[in-house]
Amino acid sequence: MKRNSVDIITLGCSKNLVDSEKLIKQLEANGYKVTHDSDNPQGEIAVINTCGFIGDAKEESINMILEFCQAKEEGKLKKLYVMGCLSERYLKELAVEIPQVDKFYGKFNWKELLEDLGKTYKKELAVERTITTPKHYAYLKISEGCDRKCSYCAIPIITGNHISRPMEEILDEVRELVSEGVKEFQVIAQELTYYGVDIYKNQKLPELIEKMAQIEGVEWIRLHYAYPSHFPLDLLRVMRENDNVCKYLDIALQHISDNMLTKMRRHVTKKETYELIENLRKEVPGIHIRTTLMVGHPGEGELDFEELKEFIRKVRFDRMGAFAYSEEEGTFAAKEYEDAIPHEVKQKRLDEIMDMQQTISAELSEAKVGKTFKVIIDRIEGEYYIGRTEFDSPEVDPEVLIKMNGEELNIGDFYNVEITDSEDYDLYGVIK
Template sequence: MQNNKPLGKSLKASPVGRDGGAALVDIITLGCSKNLVDSEQLLRQFEALGYKVRHDAEEPDGEIVIVNTCGFIGDAKEESINTILQLAELRKENKIKKLFVMGCLSERYLKELSLEIPEVDQYYGKFNFTNILTDLGCEYRADLRLERTLTTPPHYAYIKISEGCNRTCSYCAIPIITGRNRSRSLEDIEAEVKLLVAKGVKEFQLIAQDLSYYGLDSYKELKLADLVRRISDISGVEWIRLHYAYPARFPYDVLDVMRERDNVCKYMDIALQHISDNMLKMMRRNITKQETYDLLQRMREEVPGIHLRTTMLLGHPGETEDDVEEMKEFIRKVRFERLGAFAFSNEEGTYAYKHYEDNIPQEVKDQRVADIMNIQQEISFNINQKKIGKQFKVMIDRLDGDYYIGRTEFDSPEVDMEVLIPSDTQNVSIGSFYDTKVVDATDFDLYGV
């Protein structure tokens, strides 16, 4: 990624703001939690330099505004572009002094964005965003490499264990954006977790484009189980949760750690995308229908009570009504505790873009997604009803109106269901755990005391 510094335009900015106090830096994060980690690292650097920092403000108006973009699928790209355009108007009106764009969208479309939205002072990619500091005339603090200014509640954090992806799924632009898999060292991740524990973080979401591949590039063997075990051993780590595993060549030894360690949540986020052999082959998923069923059965057997989260992709070129019916049957049989679905987006540069015709109408794609989610809604309701009368360990995230909002070990922040506890409950502290009895349940929420 090359910078596109406009000729004659100085990027240097004073850490002194309009009012004579510290200048304000607004960072807006779009997309996934992996982007959020990058934003948090950048926030920490600015904070150390004496700037005031703010994240995801409703009306960003800092002297410096930075947009961390997503470029995964059509809807995400549209949101990123609209956000940049809105801020570009403020930049033209001189309501903000500097506007920078970083992240996946600008990694992928640097030249196009530079030409179409020239009001942006500078575009950066996904991996060179620390150049923002040096271009402003500041020094990057290498000693703060593992530190972040958390934008999450202070009791949980995301831990990015690798970047990139070596898979070749037909529909996915992530490898185009991020390149090949690069695992962080065990020691590096362990040190970061210890720093966060010292600041009061109790819950850790391990994230990557592909957790299953962790360690294979640098250690020449799958190391996810070793990593989880090492983090689990750190005093103060209460919950560890795993996100974005890949089904092919799955590291089965991580199931042993999950079963044996109380602070490793019985939760696995594993994106399966489809089940029919026809579609799995066209999607280049390197797994078959039977292998998928066998994998899920083994997970259920080796970790009793595990909650599985998955994602389904509808409307990929070549998908027939029979393929969709197979998916429906699969979902009814497996009964995933957590499931999302999205429609195929024909992304430039992908295998599907080059080799398949995107000939399924958008309304058909959307209807297929809706049908799958209707099935999942009923499954989720039935699973939740069976939790009434049972007791769970619940982490309290926040107070919202008439309820304290919490989660069980089976629920990740932002994406999963929540436990609602009446706000008049005595002696409840945000960021603490409580044994909670479920007294009622809806499709996607539990009510507890």
């Protein structure tokens, strides 16, 4: 057990990761040595940043907490703290059920952790954080919370209403990160397209991204978690006119049948969804669209599922994730609908659409063979340099594998790479 050292473990999404990075900066400024996501935690203090989004994530968070409780009981750890979404949602229950944890914090009051350690929160470091990703890219959180009330989603219950960060504060953070060597920004929020509505009274995402694109040193900007209803179409002009705004959009569509979109309370129709996709592809030639779909939501009949499959076949998403509905307490769906679709049916539907997507992904990857792309190098793995194109976000999208053949490439630098071969998801290439 190392004195004055802290292990931070982050579970869940990149939005949680940003909170952990801010905490790390504060702890380091107060004299602690901090390790993030270590395979072999050895600090005298541990902080677990939890996820509470769906059943599997909750289970992972609980298991991690119990694992560290065991370490504490064995004398390998002095203090154990828990923060994040699961803790925000079940603060009182967790404190009763797992008394070995020294204190549970919610998602937004983690600053109290510093006070409980006898330290101070340093306001002058408010926009600073210690990057835990490779130093050439970072996640940039532009807002918290969500005003959408989709039937199945617990996020508004956990995070509360949408709160945008002031634009200048975000731009200051970008400048700070650029000065530390960050070239690529994954712009994230629970719901990007709502940015600015609360503080500026209209959608300000296009303006924010345009201003970010003007900052010297910003090489790539990639957008995550847009919403299809009331999409700010001026964003497409910004994407088209600025080379450093990646032609990439992560937009969760969830379903296509009007029956399901209504039941899910998505405030968008089948016709509007198809029109939006057509618009995206017309206004930004070459755009890669990532989406997330859901199967097994209460009320999804065979006809709804057939419409969903037709949607996947027609649109041919460049990137697609999917999950089966799981009932989340407190949500509209949990209160109003019976979760009547058997687990086996949900799983069968999920497997079916993911198999469809695998075939589509393989065909789209194969179409890239022979073409040359700008690629950023993330790391070395075995005998390959591993990189990504502008159409690929870290950790969730395909990668480009470049065999090491004596030519030394720098991690975090860009290279022109000709694609020589493809698999379902990954590409192989050589430096041009």
